[in-house]
Amino acid sequence: MRRADRLFQIVQYLRGGRLVTAAQLADRLEVTTRTVYRDVADLIGSGVPIEGEAGVGYLMRDGYDLPPLMFTKDEIVALVAGARMIRAWGGAEMGRAAEEALVKIESVLPDEARLRAARVKIDAFSVFAMDEAMRMLVDRLEAACDQQIKLALGYSDAEGEVTQRDIRPLGLLFWGRTWTLAAYCEKRQDFRMFRLDRMDHVEERGPFKDEKGKTYRDFFARKRPEM
Known part of the structure; x- marks a missing residue:
């Protein structure tokens, strides 16, 4: 769940003047109580009239409505x-x-x-090979990045040679014409970028957890000067 959605849900759970503990909110939102404490503190700091304290519980008096959504x-x-x-x-x-x-x-x-x-006069049209299969692959890889699912795939290099890779998908990058997947390659023991149009038979291989030196942030720290 995105943080913005989580903050919205906290406000909804606290409506009506009922006392709700951080543990109850954490259970409903599937996060830690520490995350709840931080989110509630941020809501209070932004002007949401939440009363209570950590270890006791929180409540919000009747009559509070979220401000209307406004954009410049x-x-x-x-x-x-x-x-x-x-x-x-x-x-x-x-x-x-x-x-x-x-x-x-x-x-x-x-x-x-x-x-x-x-009245916005900006439009975009795909004149490249964004067929339905490629679009579905983009969705699938985005989900694998979000859920941290290892992948096995066949990959063709610039010379057409196919190798088998086990990777940790980290994020998708769009270069104006080509989508690439930023990943940590288990075979190379290093970060690599894989073009989606060179991938074949992508298969899931189970979950992974962030490890120091193998995260998306680490990828950008290493690759940003080249990019």
């Missing part, structure tokens, strides 16, 4: 343009989700902001 004009342009780009070049589920997100956002925008969203 520049933020609206960025959201609309980004959604259209994902629709053109992203995964199949990503594209549908981007469209649905825009509908939800527009439904809560004031009239002037909604009209600004409709």
